Amino acid sequence: MAEPLLKVRGLQAGYGEVRVLWGVDLDVAAAGITCIVGANGAGKTTLLRTISGLVSPTAGSITLAGRDLAGAPCDRILGAGIAHVPEGRRLFRGMTVRDNLLLGAYLRSASRAELERDLDRIYTLFPILGTRRRQDATTMSGGEQQMCAIGRGLMARPQLLMIDELSLGLAPRAVDDLGVALQAIVRDGLSILLVEQDVLTAFDLADHAYVVETGRIAAAGDPDTLAADPRIRDAYLGTA
Amino acid sequence: MSALYAQVLLNGLMLGALYACIAVGFSLVWGVLNVISMMHGSFVILAGYLTCAAFTGAGIHPFAALVPVALLLLLLGYFLQLGLINRVVSQPVLTTLTLTFGLDMILYNLMNVWFEATPRRVTLDLGRLEFGEVVLPLDRAAAMVLALAMTGLLYVILRGSRLGRAIVAVRMDRDAAALMGIRVPRVYAATFGLGAMMAGACGALLALVYPITTNVTGQLLGKAFIVCVIGGLGTVPGALAGGLVLGLVESFGGHWFGPQVAPLLGFALMLVLLAVKPTGLFGQRGYE
Numbered sequence: 386m387a388e389p390l391l392k393v394r395g396l397q398a399g400y401g402e403v404r405v406l407w408g409v410d411l412d413v414a415a416a417g418i419t420c421i422v423g424a425n426g427a428g429k430t431t432l433l434r435t436i437s438g439l440v441s442p443t444a445g446s447i448t449l450a451g452r453d454l455a456g457a458p459c460d461r462i463l464g465a466g467i468a469h470v471p472e473g474r475r476l477f478r479g480m481t482v483r484d485n486l487l488l489g490a491y492l493r494s495a496s497r498a499e500l501e502r503d504l505d506r507i508y509t510l511f512p513i514l515g516t517r518r519r520q521d522a523t524t525m526s527g528g529e530q531q532m533c534a535i536g537r538g539l540m541a542r543p544q545l546l547m548i549d550e551l552s553l554g555l556a557p558r559a560v561d562d563l564g565v566a567l568q569a570i571v572r573d574g575l576s577i578l579l580v581e582q583d584v585l586t587a588f589d590l591a592d593h594a595y596v597v598e599t600g601r602i603a604a605a606g607d608p609d610t611l612a613a614d615p616r617i618r619d620a621y622l623g624t625a
Numbered sequence: 626m627s628a629l630y631a632q633v634l635l636n637g638l639m640l641g642a643l644y645a646c647i648a649v650g651f652s653l654v655w656g657v658l659n660v661i662s663m664m665h666g667s668f669v670i671l672a673g674y675l676t677c678a679a680f681t682g683a684g685i686h687p688f689a690a691l692v693p694v695a696l697l698l699l700l701l702g703y704f705l706q707l708g709l710i711n712r713v714v715s716q717p718v719l720t721t722l723t724l725t726f727g728l729d730m731i732l733y734n735l736m737n738v739w740f741e742a743t744p745r746r747v748t749l750d751l752g753r754l755e756f757g758e759v760v761l762p763l764d765r766a767a768a769m770v771l772a773l774a775m776t777g778l779l780y781v782i783l784r785g786s787r788l789g790r791a792i793v794a795v796r797m798d799r800d801a802a803a804l805m806g807i808r809v810p811r812v813y814a815a816t817f818g819l820g821a822m823m824a825g826a827c828g829a830l831l832a833l834v835y836p837i838t839t840n841v842t843g844q845l846l847g848k849a850f851i852v853c854v855i856g857g858l859g860t861v862p863g864a865l866a867g868g869l870v871l872g873l874v875e876s877f878g879g880h881w882f883g884p885q886v887a888p889l890l891g892f893a894l895m896l897v898l899l900a901v902k903p904t905g906l907f908g909q910r911g912y913e
Contacts, residue, residue: 439800460806468804475801477794488794491787492806541806 390415390576391436391467391545396445396455398435405431407600408445412593413545413578418571420579420587420608422621423597429580430472432597433547436578437469438462449545464492466544472553472580474534476522482533483518489540500540507536510566528559532566539570546570547578552586564590584621588612596621628758633880634873635759639769641872643831646772647845648852649779649864650823656859657796657816659718660710663725665849666842667732668821672698672828673837674740680747680832687747687833691771695825702821707814714813729842736839744836768830773865775826779819780861792816796859844888851891854898857905866907870894 389412396409405428413419421429434440436447438459447455454462463469468489476485486507490500508515511532517525522533531551538546551567552560560583567577567590581587588594588608596604596617604611611617651665672694679685679694705728706714713720751763783789794802795812803809831837848871856867871891879887898905 437804439803458808459803460808463804463806471801471804475798475804477797477801479797480793484790488790488802488805491791491794537805 387414389413390450391578392446392448393432393436394446396432396435396442396447398431398440398442398445400431400440404443405600406435406442409597409600409602411595411602413576414593415544415576416571416574417592418567418577418579418590419593419595420581420591421595421597422581422584422587423603424621425582427597428600429597430549431600433469433471433549433578433580436462436547437467439469460492463541463543468538468541468543468546470531470534470538470546470548472549474527474530476530476533476537478521478523480522481519482514482522482525485522485533486514486536486540489537490542492541503540503542507539510539510569511536526559527555528562531555531559531563535563535566535570539575543575545576545578547580549580551579551581552583560586629880631756631759633876635761637873637876638869639765639872640876641869642769642772642776643827643834643868644848644852644871645865645868646776646823646827646830648849648856648868649776649861650820650827651846651849652853652856652858652860652864652867653779653783653792653823654817654820655853657792658706658710658714658721658813660714660721660725660817661718662817662820663722663846664705664729664732665820665824666844666846667729667736667839668698668702668824669828669831669845670837670839670842671732671736672825673832674736674745674828676829676832677745677747677837678740681745687749687829688767688771691826691829694829695775695822698825698828699818699822701818703814703818705821706817707810710817711810711813733839733842740839742839744838744840746834746836747832749833764833768833772827772830775823776861776865779823782819783861788812788815848891851895853905854895855906857907860907863905863907867905870906 391413393409393411397404397406399405409432423429431440435442438457442455445455446453449465449467452465454465477488486504487500513529514532514536522530535548551563571577579587579591591608594606594608594611595602604617612622647669651662654660654662675694676687676690679690680687710721710724713724749764751767753763754761783792791807791812794805794807795809799809852864852867852871855870856863874890874894875887878890
């Protein structure tokens with residue numbers, strides 16, 4: 386593997402007295418989809434929250450293209466090129482789809498024309514968002530909201546897009562559409578770090594996979610190889 | 626008879642505009658930061674003292690003093706939030722309430738030492754307009770217009786500016802706002818600063834129409850509280866409507882039941898609303 390875009394080493398973090406991450410090592414390759422799977426409470430979301438700066442690490446390093454970002458505030462991490470699409474979408478209620486997307490570009494000092502071009506790019510990727518641009522974003526269907534949340538992340542022009550629970554609560558059809566969109570995003574040169582509870586969906590999309598158990602990386606590798614591993618099959622894919 | 630009611634209505638609107646201006650900053654801070662700023666009444670009076678001092682000491686016209694006094698309060702609020710209140714802003718509301726209560730006691734006593742509690746005001750004889758039997762003193766009319774203008778200015782800042790978008794985003798969802806690259810502690814400081822700025826503008830206007838004394842800081846805080854309950858939290862139109870409603874209730878209540886009853890009516894209205902419609906007359910879900 387060539388030098389990874391994101392390199393996480395020995396990352397420890399938690400909430401107050403409760404430690405959640407116990408030394409996580411993780412690489413995300415440039416221009417590919419990496420997924421993290423694991424059970425509820427394994428620390429997947431905390432891992433993303435620590436990378437994006439919402440949670441401060443107590444030890445370890447996070448480097449993006451050689452730049453050390455561990456412990457930096459959210460705005461610096463986003464500015465460095467990591468956007469985080471949080472679990473549950475977290476769109477801003479009472480704001481239109483367009484305003485939600487524009488907030489994604491809050492940090493950028495882009496011209497109006499440049500922002501309009503970027504909005505058009507999002508509307509090309511997700512045509513339904515163009516149709517609903519003046520609608521309150523939180524009144525849309527779950528799948529459409531996830532599109533809006535991903536579009537909002539893309540408006541920051543990141544190098545790495547982290548998505549927490551892409552498929553949670555969505556119809557299979559919507560997940561398929563999102564998967565197609567993610568592949569288009571990767572073709573444009575972005576990297577995606579995907580956290581998923583649905584292991585089949587994650588392995589289907591990803592080029593590289595990590596399995597997280599109780600705050601540690603339990604297994605890593607090619608998704609097909611992992612899917613063939615009896616231990617992983619029993620724990621995450623069912624025995625069927 | 627109708628002229629009398631027109632006068633009572635006019636008085637109520639003039640009072641209501643001032644109440645709205647007092648409450649809008651308090652409501653913003655409460656709605657966005659979930660901090661009940663016990664200092665708000667003292668901020669108003671501090672600005673009133675500064676305006677009086679500028680007038681008697683240096684002959685500066687209150688309308689000219691309004692902008693610098695408001696900006697001074699903006700700075701005071703900004704740095705208080707950044708340096709002190711931000712340290713406990715995520716704690717339960719009782720913690721921040723206790724902190725601002727303590728800060729208020731400090732400010733209150735400093736004002737008593739510096740300015741003494743003797744009431745003072747700026748008397749400008751601007752004359753009056755008369756429509757038949759209805760009298761409109763121009764100093765009060767000017768205070769009303771400027772109070773509405775300042776309230777409108779805050780609305781424009783919140784709706785139209787980059788800072789305003791950040792404030793609204795932080796109010797909706799703090800973590801999601803942080804993920805947009807919004808620096809939440811700075812936005813909190815700016816929000817508290819804007820709240821103090823509105824109190825400052827109000828104090829400068831209040832010095833024109835009412836005696837300024839530390840004795841009324843608690844009353845002013847109480848008015849801001851009632852307006853928030855009537856109008857709902859965190860929105861400028863809510864504070865404006867709540868202020869006008871309270872002004873009219875006090876004006877008509879004073880006329881019908883006597884001026885000593887008027888201040889009670891606001892609190893009575895608040896109690897009824899809390900029991901019946903806690904989001905306020907104009908409150909929206911998600912803004913409470």
